[in-house]
Amino acid sequence: MRPSRVAGAAFAGLVLAAPVSADTLRDALLKAYETNPTITGQRANLRAVDENVPIARANGLPSVSATGGYTENVLVPNPSTSNTLSNPARLAQGTTQLSVPVFQGGAVRNAVRGAETRVEAGQAQLRGTEAQLFTSVVGAYMDVIRDEAIVGLNGQNVRVLEVNLNASRDRFQVGDLTRTDVAQSEARLAQARAQLQSAEAQLISSRENYIRFVGDAPTDLQPPPPLPNLPKSPADAVAEALRENPTLLAAGKQRDATRFDIDVARASRLPRLNVVVGGNYFNYLGALGAGTNIKPGQSGQSANVGLALTVPLFQGGRPAAQVRQAEALRSQAIENVTAAERQVIAQTRSAFAVYRSSQQVIASAETAVSANKLSLEGVRAENSVGTRTILDILNAEQELLNSQVTLVTARRDAYVAGFALLAAMGDAEARDLNLEGASLYDPTLNYKRVRNRFNDFGGDGEPDAVATSTAGTPAQDATVRRPLDPVLESGVDRSPALTTGASAPSRQ
Structure with missing residues (x-):
């Protein structure tokens, strides 16, 4: 079984386990595959490219x-007999x-071969469009999950700091704290509220971006399935990408087609x-x-x-100019292949590096979250006996929040980079992800339908829009109904009983 097929099975398995009202990553990919204007427009463009074959062949038919x-x-002069x-x-x-x-000097034959090669290039480019779209959908999906978690964490932090501020004011009233302690609590709460506002704005932006790619508003996004069989080294990833990356394959086909263009230009002299x-x-x-x-x-x-x-005896230099032009365009196509190869190699290695780095960040962030929980618990306990200040508690709270945000961000980055790596390797297209909820678009069917047609009368009719409009979707808000991941819950009692500090060592 190819790694891509295993990935498809993972996506299929996830949808079976998710609640009926929830959205899975596979659901989002399927909606985008069926209704996103980028991919439906590319399909229409490929159908137009298909027609170049019968157009080229028509020049060789009676x-x-x-x-x-x-x-x-x-007016007839002199109506005589003559x-x-x-x-x-x-x-x-x-x-x-x-x-x-x-x-025809080989012009028709080479024009047809060139058109057929460009059809193959268009089909590879459609595969590349699918992979790029799916990568964008995965990024938008994970952005929403990340930003919902960050909003939840910041909301939790605001609530905790509100409790801290109330407790600080009460302790100030009984003389246990100074006005400075209260001011520090007020300042940290104001900062936390500002961070919450920024996080909510980012969540709204991510949800709107999700609508842009998928066509529907996100509801209850479920955790994504694992990405199986990722390469073990950058060399393995690059080797697979150079064989299967659709953008690189499309550039190669475009280069091959220009060889026939030169022969077509030369035929004009025959x-x-x-x-x-x-x-x-x-x-x-x-x-x-x-x-x-x-x-x-x-x-x-x-x-x-x-x-x-x-x-042809003399055509004013037109044939030679056309040959030189075709040769220059072939040179450009050759260079485009090299440029595409460089881009693919860079994307593959970058995605691999980001994925590996994010995995390490996740491990470090999980350790930091656990350590910061213990630290916060200890600081609060020490504060209750007077050995720690309110500022120490506020700093511990902020450090815990920072490590939690780092963790959810690293999880998002690792998954998106892993999927981008699969896309660069040519393993993140519709055929690889088991999107069998709807019939997959087969670009060869239209090509087979039109390639041998020679009827002058006919057409496919006035086209209708395939992609869905998002004008009717409501404006998104920052409401988060998803509970926080248990790993992100602090598990620390953040509302301890008030104390006057009379038993603190500093008061003895």
Whole structure:
């Protein structure tokens, strides 16, 4: 089983265990896959690229044309017999011609091959668009989870500092604390409230960004499934990315297509041969010989068969310029492949480094959270006997909050970097994630449908919007209904009984 298939199984398993009213990461990916305008627009663009194949092939197929006309001579000099025969008063005629290309210098063949190669490039680019979209969805999903946790932590901190402030004021009234202690509590509470406001604004922004990618507002986002079978080293990740990254594959196909463009440009210097079959019909509508005693035939037809050979002798330098232009564009395409390769390597290594670093940050942050909980508990206990100040408690509270925020941020960064790593390796597309809730879009079906069509009449009809509008979604707020992760709960009694400090060592 490929790692991507295991990832798909993990995503599928998560949705089975989640509550009915909750949103899972797989749900978000599926909604984006079906309704996001970025991917639906890219599909439409690929369908347009598909049509370049029958357009190129049409230049090598027979063509039939028909022309007709009617002429009325309103002024005829000297209506003599000779004039009426040479200048009849009216004439109706029609001509048909069949032209069959026999030799085009290879222009048609190479144009078709180039168009087919660009279709393959477009299909790879669609895969890349899927991976980029899914990476953005995962980032938006994890941003909401992170920011909900940060809002919850800051809200918890504000409530704790409010209790601290009330306790400080009560202790000040009984002479156990000074006015400085109360002022420190007031200042720290004001700062905490400002941090809460900033966190709430960031949460609203993340929720709106989620709507932008997914199309619906987030409700109860469930924890994401684990990312399985990530590479063990940057070298392994880069090797896989160079083989499977869709953006790099698309650049390679674009480069290959330019080889055919050069041959098409060179073909414009070669002779062209067509078989031509024509027919002609005329009718003088009784006007031939009018006013004379001569009554010749009033209609007739003719036919011709022949060869039409076009030999370019001088075209003002156009063919050479077109060849040089095609060669320069091929050079650009070659350089684009190198640029894409560099980008893929950098993205892969960066994602691997961020993932590994975030894993280490998570371990350190978990240790820091546990240590800060013990520290806060000890500082509060020591304060109750007068060996610690209110400022020590406030600092311990802030250090615990900082370590908790670091932990939830590192969790988000690790997951997003891990998914970005899978995307860079070509393992984060719809086919890899088991999004079987709806039929997956198969770009080859449209190509097979249109590639051999030669009917001049037809179309797919006026297109309708596929992506959904988000104008009707309500403005988001910063309400958090999700309980904090138990790991983030402090477990510290933050509202100890008041004490006058009479038994403190400093008072003995």
